[in-house]
Amino acid sequence: MSDTPARLLALLSLLQTPREWPGSELAERLGVTTRTIRRDIGRLRDLGYPVEATMGAVGGYRLVAGTAMPPLLLDDEEAVAIAVGLRTAARHPVAGIEEASVRALAKLEQVLPSRLRRRVGTLNTATVPMVPAGGPSVDPQDLAVLAAAVANRERLRFAYQAADGAGSRRLVEPYRLVVAERRWYLVAYDDDRDDWRIFRVDRIRQPHPTGMRNAPRELPGEDAAAYVTSTLYSLAPTxxxxxxxxxxxxxxxxxxxxxxxxxxxxxxxxxxxxxxxxxxxxxxxxxxxxxxxxxxxxxxxxxxxxxxxxxxxxxxxSPVARAAQAADGIACDTPGPDS
Amino acid sequence: MSDTPARLLALLSLLQTPREWPGSELAERLGVTTRTIRRDIGRLRDLGYPVEATMGAVGGYRLVAGTAMPPLLLDDEEAVAIAVGLRTAARHPVAGIEEASVRALAKLEQVLPSRLRRRVGTLNTATVPMVPAGGPSVDPQDLAVLAAAVANRERLRFAYQAADGAGSRRLVEPYRLVVAERRWYLVAYDDDRDDWRIFRVDRIRQPHPTGMRNAPRELPGEDAAAYVTSTLYSLAPTxxxxxxxxxxxxxxxxxxxxxxxxxxxxxxxxxxxxxxxxxxxxxxxxxxxxxxxxxxxxxxxxxxxxxxxxxxxxxxxSPVARAAQAADGIACDTPGPDS
DNA sequence: ACGTCCAGGACAGGATCTGACCTACATCGG
DNA sequence: CCGATGTAGGTCAGATCCTGTCCTGGACGT
CATH class of the missing domain: 3.30.70 (Alpha-Beta Plaits)
Structure with missing residues (x-):
């Protein structure tokens, strides 16, 4: 209970609430003297977290913007909200931060309690997809797995369905996740085929890390992004x-x-x-x-x-067209196959 | 040099990376013995953070999903990605977690370093709005300010433009932020008018907290959500x-x-x-x-x-509409048909 | 002017942390 | 099957650090 590091973490958590905390209240809540609270505040400041204090009778402490990100202490609902936000962000990649977005998602999903994960899942399906036609969409969870494998330099096994419909099982060394033309791609070295390959993430099924680490491998010659775009432009019909x-x-x-x-x-x-x-x-x-x-x-x-x-x-x-349709009994086709 | 609490935080940060860390590497990075690392791991476990360890030659530590959210330690890019995600989530509220989403945004914006805040701002304007027509949209930053004021029970001053176009300045005690019909509303007690009011957030300009705290005030009788929806349905034409x-x-x-x-x-x-x-x-x-x-x-x-x-x-x-232009070709420098 | 709040120094006693050394157990690869 | 490498955890001595209790001083609002 009276553990100093634990108290510091709790203090950081309290200070993140957007309100001001008088030292006396903090002391009471954490079960220590106000002097100790002052010392803890000083410690946090030494660690680089800017704790602002307003003097005077209605004063108090609060954590303000500094130069480094303090650890975010979220409650359950906030964590769920962030996860949902990141998942939709993964579906609609924003230029420049796609990778960071997925990295953050991977980090969060790694530590997200399972009960929250379930809530995220249901909320996510309840969300309006907002993609116009029935195009293929990636599973954010899979994306998080891929991102983790990239960061971990861990070999990855998955089932892949090529453009011609042929399925295959792959064992690859993931290298980078990139977005081009609103689609996610995994750049990886295919261990079976002994060459670099680019996989469309929405065609990857059941990816799971194997636990085998691989030595970092560099793309031959060119830059990764250049390699991808050059390959993609020759590959995808735009x-x-x-x-x-x-x-x-x-x-x-x-x-x-x-x-x-x-x-x-x-x-x-x-x-x-x-x-x-x-x-x-x-x-x-x-x-x-x-x-x-x-x-x-x-x-x-x-x-x-x-x-x-x-x-x-x-x-x-138009009511006229409706009448004609009613007479013909036109059925709607299922939304077309992906482009 | 680096005292224990700082090391624990650093350890937590390292363990959040989606990869496995051998104890020896952690020890080297943090400048302590492996024994101390083991003790720190034990401390984290006592604090409720589930650190998983895989035994054997290729073993290591990693933070896994537990029952409580550990503090998220983000790098700059990840923080920006989350902020952008939350801001778009604020524009497209997801049922059930609107409030948590804004609360998380307020928490993050409170501690977001200014250089990152600038990046978030530019990225946000670069994002596709995705709202169909030119409807009014709320500024996520304002929303965060309002959420902070609600959580802080702090009096709020802002300029409000009523539906009839008349502008006014308000001093209110914010009570709750609610979403109805894809719009944000602020429920607050208007100090000047001495009664409860509902404000459309997209009509609020330049909100800023006054620093004055107000005693928690309860809505008369009914529940907040019921009050809002009943008022709204009589107010907005649906x-x-x-x-x-x-x-x-x-x-x-x-x-x-x-x-x-x-x-x-x-x-x-x-x-x-x-x-x-x-x-x-x-x-x-x-x-x-x-x-x-x-x-x-x-x-x-x-x-x-x-x-x-x-x-x-x-x-x-339709080619007919284009015929006039097609006659001249579609070169960019061709002046369009006169208005 | 007064009360309330933050800032921070000094000090003594005690709690706590570290490193060193030890054994036990799990897992992988030869 | 054995050895290498990793985690798990006990014990012990010494140094370190932390806490509570003093204290003075400054800032702010009433």
């Missing part, structure tokens, strides 16, 4: 889309996000968007969500998709 | 939407998320959706994103909105 938006360029940029595509102004009220994508649905919905008039110049696949979408939405709103 | 989806009910539920609306099966391939919403755009896009045929039976406003959307999308894909 479309180059061009559209005219009837919206000021500045507004389009803020609405679309900076990371996506190139927006160049035409005049004050219109601009041109050039974007590369391999998921037409995603781009189509982003455009439709803008709320302004726009014209799509290409590729033909995107035009076609938009035409179908427009027709479907119009049918949904 | 639409009751009914639609038929050509999609199995089970799939519709997983695609739409459980929290939204009531889905009841009609037969194996179709189902009926009943939903309440005050933002037609949101519902319209959720329906369009489903990818299946659907018909909207009401309200008329939704039908109208969908018709306009369908027409716009069709225009975007």
């Amino acid at each position: 479309y180059s889309a061009v559209a005219t938006l009837h919206m000021p360029a500045a507004e389009a940029i803020t609405r679309l996000g900076e990371a996506s595509g190139v927006v160049e102004p035409i005049d004050e009220r219109t601009c041109r968007l050039r974007d590369h994508t391999d998921t037409l649905e995603w781009l189509a919905f982003r455009l439709a969500m803008l709320g302004c008039e726009f014209e799509v110049h290409g590729p033909p696949e995107l035009v076609e998709y938009l035409a179908a979408l427009g027709a479907r939405v119009t049918r949904a709103a | 639409y009751s939407a009914v639609a038929t989806l050509h999609m199995p009910a089970a799939e519709a539920i997983t695609r739409l998320g459980e929290a939204s609306g009531v889905v009841e099966p009609i037969d194996e391939r179709t189902c009926r959706l009943r939903d309440h919403t005050d933002t037609l755009e949101w519902l319209a896009f959720r329906l369009a994103m489903l990818g299946c045929e659907f018909e909207v039976h009401g309200p008329p406003e939704l039908v109208e909105y969908l018709a306009a959307l369908g027409a716009r999308v069709t225009r975007a894909a």
Whole structure:
């Protein structure tokens, strides 16, 4: 009970609550004298955690922003909230911090009590997927496993379903997780095939670490990201889309996000968007969500998709089309296979 | 040199890395004997942190899931990733954990070093907003301030713009943050008006805590959530939407998320959706994103909105609309048709 | 002016921590 | 099957550190 390190941790936890704590209250709560509390505060300050104290009658201690991150002490609900947030972030990677995001998720999932894990799972499925069509989506849990294996330099075994549908079992030395074109890829050295391979994470099933450590291995020659993008561009069919938006360029940029595509102004009220994508649905919905008039110049696949979408939405709103459908008994196809 | 508490924290930080640490390596890194490491491990276990050890030649220590959350020790990038994730979560509240999510954000923002805060800000604006139309959106930073004030029971001052556009300055005792209909509301006691009020967070400007604490105050009679929803339903105009989806009910539920609306099966391939919403755009896009045929039976406003959307999308894909531009080619420097 | 709060020095006694050395047990690889 | 390497844990002596109890001083609000 009266263990000094334990008390320091508890103190850190109390100070993280966004309120001020008078020394006397802290002393009472931790079962020590106020003098000891002052000493503990001093110790925390020596450790680099900036504890701010406001003098005076209504004063107290509180932990403020410093130069280093203090250990975050979360209660159950906060931990769940963070886990859910990170999982959705893993589904919608944000440029520049994808890897850190997954790393944080791996760190959290490693120590997340099982009862909380269950809650995260149910909440996660309850969340609106927010991906437009029924595209393949990665399991954040799998992603965390992969990230842990990368960090641990641990050999990994998993089942992989190639693009042509053929399944295979792999034993690889994971090297890096990268995001390109809104998709997760695992760069790894395939021990069976004795060469570097890039795996789409959404096609990886049941990954589990083998416990075998492998010596760090370097990609031949080039940089990892360059290697991946060069391979991907030759591998995945991407479309180059061009559209005219009837919206000021500045507004389009803020609405679309900076990371996506190139927006160049035409005049004050219109601009041109050039974007590369391999998921037409995603781009189509982003455009439709803008709320302004726009014209799509290409590729033909995107035009076609938009035409179908427009027709479907119009049918949904039109009683005439509804009557025709009712007569024909048109059934809806299952959402198409992945692009 | 480095005293015991600091070493324990460092040890906890190392063990959170998803890899195994042999005791000898930990000893070397922390500058103590392996015996001391073993003792520290024992101390951590006494504190409730489950440190797992694998015996044998390739053994080592690692922190595993236990019954309580250990303090999370994050590096800079991970902290940024979590902050970004929470901010987007604040924009898209997930049922049941909205409050915890904001609380975690407040806790993190309180101790986030300023350089990291800047990175979070820029990344956040770069993120795709993902809200369909140009609806008002809350500033996560403000939300964190409000959450801190609620937790701290601290009086709050802010400028408020009422629904009729009239601006006012308020001094309130914050009581609770709630989400209803995908919007954030602050329930507070208005000190100037001497009564309970509900404020829409997106209409609050420049909130800042006054430092004055207020005694905890209880809502009269009813429960907070009940009070809010009863007030809101009499306040905000909500639409009751009914639609038929050509999609199995089970799939519709997983695609739409459980929290939204009531889905009841009609037969194996179709189902009926009943939903309440005050933002037609949101519902319209959720329906369009489903990818299946659907018909909207009401309200008329939704039908109208969908018709306009369908027409716009069709225009975007229609060669007729493009004909004027196509005549001149689609070069960027071509001035668009005059407004 | 007064009360309340933080800041920090000095000191003595006692609790606690460390390192060294020991044995026992689990696991892997030859 | 044996040895190497890892964890698990006991014991002991000495040094270290920590705590509670004094104390003075400064800051702030009433």
